[in-house]
Amino acid sequence: MENTSFFQKVYAVVRRIPRGRVSTYGAIAACLGSNGSSRMVGWAMNHSHVADPGIPAHRVVNRNGVLTGKHHFGGSDIMQQLLENEGIEVRHDKVVDFDEVFWDPSAPNPE
DNA sequence: GAGGTGACTGCGA
DNA sequence: CTCGCAGCCACCT
Numbered sequence: 001m002e003n004t005s006f007f008q009k010v011y012a013v014v015r016r017i018p019r020g021r022v023s024t025y026g027a028i029a030a031c032l033g034s035n036g037s038s039r040m041v042g043w044a045m046n047h048s049h050v051a052d053p054g055i056p057a058h059r060v061v062n063r064n065g066v067l068t069g070k071h072h073f074g075g076s077d078i079m080q081q082l083l084e085n086e087g088i089e090v091r092h093d094k095v096v097d098f099d100e101v102f103w104d105p106s107a108p109n110p111e
Numbered sequence: 112g113a114g115g116t117g118a119c120t121g122c123g124a
Numbered sequence: 125c126t127c128g129c130a131g132c133c134a135c136c137t
Contacts, residue, residue, distance in 0.1 A: 039134090
């Protein structure tokens with residue numbers, strides 16, 4: 001039997017996010033077929049820290065490009081630090097040029 | 112078995 | 125333009 005829980009699928013999509021790019025909950029939810037259940041994606045991220053390889057949840061932000069869940073990363077600006085480490089600029093918990101670094105999980109060719 | 116929650120989104124006033 | 129509410133679906137108690 002497939003242990004593919006809902007968030008398991010979310011992990012697959014988030015892991016597909018190329019380095020230096022970010023995605024949104026709505027885009028991932030839509031990619032899963034549940035267009036509108038963006039909450040499930042965020043909830044799945046809540047368990048991301050118990051995932052095997054480690055999910056780059058810091059690459060997942062809300063529709064406004066704001067690091068909504070940075071507080072869940074450890075209570076520090078770790079999420080911002082990780083994004084900057086990827087080459088993404090972050091100001092005031094928001095992704096700079098979010099439109100430029102935004103990556104669509106349904107994108108056949110992100111480059 | 113039923114209720115409540117949640118790292119969101121979109122629309123209405 | 126800004127604020128508030130309702131909808132969404134899966135997991136937890």
